[in-house]
Amino acid sequence: MFKxxxxxxxxxLFFAGMLNYLDRAALSxxxxxxxxxLHINDAQMGILFSCFFIGYCAFCFIGGWCAxxxxxxxxxxxxxxxxxxxxxxxxxxxxxxxLLIVRMLFGxxxxxxxxxxxxSIANWFPKQEVGRAVGFTNAGQPLGAAIAAPIxxxxxxxxxxxxxxxxxxxxxxxxxxxxxxxxxxxxxxHPRVSQEESDYIxxxxxxxLKSAASPQQDPHSLWRYVFSLPVLGVAxxxxxxxxxxxxxxxxxxxYLTDFQHLDIKSMSIIGVLPWLGATVGFxxxxxxxxxxxxxxxxxxxxxxxxxxxxxxxxxxxxxLTAWSSxxxxxxxxxxxxxxxxxxxxxxxxxxLQDIVPxxxxxxxxxxxxxxxNLAGILSPGITGFLIQYGGGYHxxxxxxxxxxxxxxxxxxxxxREKGVASLRALxxx
Numbered sequence: 001m002f003k004x005x006x007x008x009x010x011x012x013l014f015f016a017g018m019l020n021y022l023d024r025a026a027l028s029x030x031x032x033x034x035x036x037x038l039h040i041n042d043a044q045m046g047i048l049f050s051c052f053f054i055g056y057c058a059f060c061f062i063g064g065w066c067a068x069x070x071x072x073x074x075x076x077x078x079x080x081x082x083x084x085x086x087x088x089x090x091x092x093x094x095x096x097x098x099l100l101i102v103r104m105l106f107g108x109x110x111x112x113x114x115x116x117x118x119x120s121i122a123n124w125f126p127k128q129e130v131g132r133a134v135g136f137t138n139a140g141q142p143l144g145a146a147i148a149a150p151i152x153x154x155x156x157x158x159x160x161x162x163x164x165x166x167x168x169x170x171x172x173x174x175x176x177x178x179x180x181x182x183x184x185x186x187x188x189x190h191p192r193v194s195q196e197e198s199d200y201i202x203x204x205x206x207x208x209l210k211s212a213a214s215p216q217q218d219p220h221s222l223w224r225y226v227f228s229l230p231v232l233g234v235a236x237x238x239x240x241x242x243x244x245x246x247x248x249x250x251x252x253x254x255y256l257t258d259f260q261h262l263d264i265k266s267m268s269i270i271g272v273l274p275w276l277g278a279t280v281g282f283x284x285x286x287x288x289x290x291x292x293x294x295x296x297x298x299x300x301x302x303x304x305x306x307x308x309x310x311x312x313x314x315x316x317x318x319x320l321t322a323w324s325s326x327x328x329x330x331x332x333x334x335x336x337x338x339x340x341x342x343x344x345x346x347x348x349x350x351x352l353q354d355i356v357p358x359x360x361x362x363x364x365x366x367x368x369x370x371x372x373n374l375a376g377i378l379s380p381g382i383t384g385f386l387i388q389y390g391g392g393y394h395x396x397x398x399x400x401x402x403x404x405x406x407x408x409x410x411x412x413x414x415x416r417e418k419g420v421a422s423l424r425a426l427x428x429x
Contacts, residue, residue, distance in 0.1 A: 005193045006133075006201070009124045012179055013117050013137035016080065019172050020113050021144030021249075022151070023087045024052065026168060027103070028253050029152040029271070030161040037161070040096055042254070046384015049250040051100050053376030055107030060373055063112020064366020067119040071185035076116050077176055083109030084172025091162035111373075115365040118349050123186050126204030130353060131293065131303075134346035135286015142278030142342060145249060150272060226367040230355050233414025237307050238348045238372035240407025243379045244314060244341050244400050248274060248334065250380035251387075251396070259393050260327040270331055277335035278342040285310065285343030289350065300420060303351035308408055310343035315404035322397035341404070348372075355420055 027034065031045055040048070059079075066075045086106035093099040117137060125133040155164040184190040187198040252274065256267045285306055292302035317337035324330040349365070356364040383396045 004197055005190065006124050006187070006197070008182055009120065010133055010137055012183055013120060014140035015175060016076065016113065016117065016179070017138055017140030018144035018147070019080075019168070019175055020083070020110055021141040022148045022168055023083060023106075023144075023172065024110060025145040025148035025249055026087070026152045026165060027090070028250050029148050030156050030164060031254050032257050033156055033161045034099075038093070038095055038099065041388065043384050043388040044096055045254075046250075046381045046387075048096070048099060048103055049246075049380030049384070050377045052103045052107040052110075053246075053373055053380075055104045055109075056111040056376060057107075057370050057373045059108050059111025060115060060369035061363075061366040064115035064119070064369065065363050066112065067116045067366075068360070068363050072116045072120045072123070073180070073183050073185050075112050076120070076183075077180055079109050079112040079116065080172055080176045080179065081109070084169045084176070085109070087172065088166050088169030090165040112366075114349075114369045118353070118365045120183075121349075122353055124201065126201050127354075128204065128290070128294075130350045131286040131288075131290035131346065133286070134349045135282050135284075135289075138346050138349075139279045139282035142275045142282060142338070146272045146275030146279065148275075150269060153267065153271075226364050228355075229414045230416075230420050231352070231364055231368060232371075233411050234348050234352050234355070235368040235371040236410035236414065237311070237407040238345065238368060239375050240311065240403045240410075241314075241341055241344045241348075242372045242375035243403045244318060244337070246376045246379040247383055247396065247400050248338065251383050251393075252334070255393055256327070256331075260330060262327065270327070273331055274335045274338045278338040281310070281339040281342030282346060284339070286346045286350075288343070289347050299354045300351070300415070300417060303347040303354075304411060304415060306347040307344045307351075307411055310340045310347070311404045311408045312340075313337070314341035315401045315408075318397055318404065319401035322394045322401070351415070 027048070034040065035042075035045060063075060063079060083106055086102055086109060089102050090099070090106070093102055118134070121130065121133050121137065152164045152168070155167060187193045187201050253267055253271055256262045256271055262270065289302050289306045292305060293299055296302055314337045317333045317340070321330055321333045321337070324333060348368075352365055352368060379400075382399070386396045386399070387393060
């Protein structure tokens with residue numbers, strides 16, 4: 001496997017996801033210190049977590065369109081430069097309003113990541129490897145959140161929270177240099193890729209319609225694809241997963257310190273466990289979905305089944321956490337919820353690649369990512385107000401659980417063989 005250059009691409013995307021989530025999780029880890037230093041309450045912190053996704057959601061779609069238009073190499077380089085710049089700028093804030101602006105601009109930089117990663121995978125990996133490729137590359141994201149707790153927490157503990165943001169910004173700039181040096185938009189453009197590997201990838205593109213028209217040649221408007229029921233069904237399941245993800249990403253450190261009464265140092269260690277579980281879920285979900293595909297030869301069924309099981313188990317574990325009275329049971333349930341919840345996003349991404357023609361993957365993926373990441377605006381803010389005014393963490397966990405069940409239902413209703421076949425037929429007209 002390591003003789004194939006696409007492994008290098010997978011590693012680049014893996015580290016991009018790790019840095020992306022390390023950056024965005026940093027404020028959550030440092031929240032107890034930031035709140036004290038800048039005199040911010042829980043409701044205001046929820047707004048800060050949510051405002052990140054205003055810029056993020058807009059540039060999920062814009063970034064996907066740009067990836068189709070200009071290629072993932074340039075788009076990812078610009079995006080990572082912007083998010084690293086504003087991550088570092090967090091060290092300079094002096095109050096709530098200043099931090100609000102920086103977080104919004106930070107979100108602009110991070111917005112294109114998911115769709116540009118998916119476009120890169122669509123260009124570089126054969127269909128039979130898509131599940132593993134998406135699972136492996138996206139596994140860097142929860143791993144980044146996992147290492148955020150000890151790295152950011154301990155750096156902040158010893159040197160102050162501002163220094164922690166400077167350190168991780170520098171890591172981002174290093175990654176940009178590696179990306180520009182090692183990545184090209186397609187295998188056939190890279191001098192280090194053998195002709196054999198390039199031909200193999202070209203024959204087995206991940207989208208089912210390798211010969212579909214380019215965006216400029218396709219007679220159908222992109223809106224015919226993005227507003228189709230199968231695409232909206234994938235977006236709905238992704239939204240419900242994201243609600244849980246951003247609930248944990250934004251509020252888990254505060255939950256462990258404020259509700260379970262851990263200090264910053266203990267939280268920095270224990271807080272790693274759910275994200276290690278999420279990493280297992282990403283990797284395991286990709287392998288399981290590819291295994292199901294090899295056995296059933298049904299791409300749609302194999303991906304939907306992984307999403308169903310993942311959301312179902314996560315819903316039960318999150319609901320039980322609402323009644324957990326001690327830190328051991330709470331962290332165990334949250335970790336188990338993370339394992340299964342994080343089986344779903346790579347199944348959503350790879351499912352989308354089979355639904356939408358290659359020339360529309362970036363744009364359609366950007367639209368799905370936009371809708372899914374509206375959860376990033378809603379989840380942290382709603383949770384903050386529930387903690388402050390609406391019943392506390394108990395109510396927040398119950399709501400997250402119910403949304404996971406809603407995601408299962410919407411996927412079942414909207415993503416069906418007949419609708420997917422109609423969309424494929426549209427693309428070949």
